[in-house]
Amino acid sequence: MGRTLAEKVWESHVVRRFEGEPDLLYIDLHLVHEVTSPQAFDGLRASGRVVRRTDLTLATEDHNIPTINIDQPIADPISRAQVQALRTNCAEFGVPLYSLGNVEQGIVHVVGPQLGLTQPGMTVVCGDSHTSTHGAFGALAFGIGTSEVEHVLATQTLPLKPFKTMAITVEGDLPPGVTAKDVILAVIAKIGTGGGQGYVLEYRGSAIEALSIEGRMTICNMSIEAGARAGMIAPDDTTFEYLKGRDHAPKGAEWEAAVDYWRTLRTDDDATFDAEVILDASALSPFVTWGTNPGQGLPLSGSVPSPDEAANEVERAAIAHALEYMGLTPGMPLREIEVDTVFVGSCTNGRIEDLRAVAEVLKGRTVAPSVRMLVVPGSVRVKHQAQEEGLDAVFIAAGAEWREAGCSMCLAMNPDKLAPGERSASTSNRNFEGRQGPGGRTHLVSPAVAAATAVTGHLCAPSDLATIA
């Protein structure tokens, strides 16, 4: 019987299989950052262990760092100590590190792909749930906890039970103005935040194949918000073109050998998935969240739902609680929701294509006086590219702040955060209570919707601007 893409990658990484035990899986690339690694390095030290493969490990500073004044010491002493701990640990254990100020520094899930380190058929892990991003290349990539970080550092393997497989098939053409972010928000709303639990999702169909690598990364990135540890897309010419010539991509004869192998990484025609979900691309529209988990989303044309619409008591309580936290009343059109902050960035939407989409909307327009807009590139390379294209000038002329690379307001570990009661339209991935700052309220949106919202001060799409301008 045929095998799925996920099964092929899994099978090619089994180091040891024994009845009644998890498979021992080899890890090709381990990405490390400052927040989930200090206790893992401590564990190695306590047990006298070393990092088995420093040459398959790469660290960067992203979660905790400031996005202004990066030439000065980090102001918060606890943040500074954590970043310093990463530097000390990487030096002691021989792990390559891209520190603040290095041209290769940036969000871990932006850095890996842009260096060409993320390749089809690999296993990629990181102590961060958005590691699923790398599945856009046909890699099996998933987030792990700190104990597992220590395990991979020490052994370059992980004991894992096989996942089930789910096909998410999106056929047809996306209407103008509908982006990868809208697709994934619609998927999560459809299957729920627990719908993918225990599964690897494989996104397929003509609408997925038509996406750029950046768009595919946005989709795979948010697989975890549907409960799935990993999301994958079969590699194709779009993937190979993106990789060719990148620093760590194979060269010469090795490139040919690699591409020959990569072309085999497709789900066989006679393979079966454990579950399948089908979406019609042509029926999708710009999507935004109204609640406090990523599954609580609706088309922008919709209205705030009522707890009375819930299917059961647990869901009714969840809607009621979310509306109370978000300060929204049932029936209010989503387009009438006013925001005071717009955040563009994160491992979901902090890549060059995302910044281009924002600049296209902002060009010749200004950010509403009531709105603070932050544009945070996903990496230093993305920042430089944006500046070469003059995008920074567009952001600044519109009245947005143009920052240094990092995770920033996606999780508000650094000074970039919402004040209690503030409301954002954000291109990031989580609208949990307090995610962007205690008491802050988050609406997840695409870069295009974020930019249009910044202009008007209320949730809207670029197509709404045409009638205003």
Added chain:
Amino acid sequence: MEPFVRHTGTALPLRRSNVDTDQIIPAEYLKRITRHGFEDGLFAAWRKDPNFVLNQPHHADVSILVAGPDFGTGSSREHAVWALQNYGFKVVLSSRFADIFRGNSGKGGLLTAHVDQSVIEELWTEIEANPDLEVTVDLEHREVRAGSIIASIEVDDYVRWRLMEGLDDIGITLAHVDAISAFESKRPEFMPTTA
């Protein structure tokens, strides 16, 4: 890791679904570089509300958390497990756990046991009526007992064995280091390195 066979204690009824790890411990607490002292961050935002269930004096010494479905979604932060353990929790019961949280719990010795939502509802009702109700979670016999309630719990066989033996994963894996070396010798030449 200390072996876990069974645990008896009082329980906290948390009538919430989709409790994400940002709620279990907000990001501002993740800057520490130790494995202990995270109890102050546990449910930090909710604990600011005096009516929050964990703030009730009759739930002061709880060690079993009875939660709604989709517990532990979101971020991979193992700090969520440490915060629960540092506070004194030994067990979380729910009808559905997020994968990463569940995996992290097993590594750290926090038992996450799956029970049907109907059992969760029964436990909520019983505990709310009698906060001192003794709840026993018996890993050996795979059941939860509380007053008249006796229900089975689901725990992965391998995780159960590790927890009952108190075994360290890395030690288990390093016993197979020859298999790891053999695998490494066969990896394709074109695979990238970070060097």
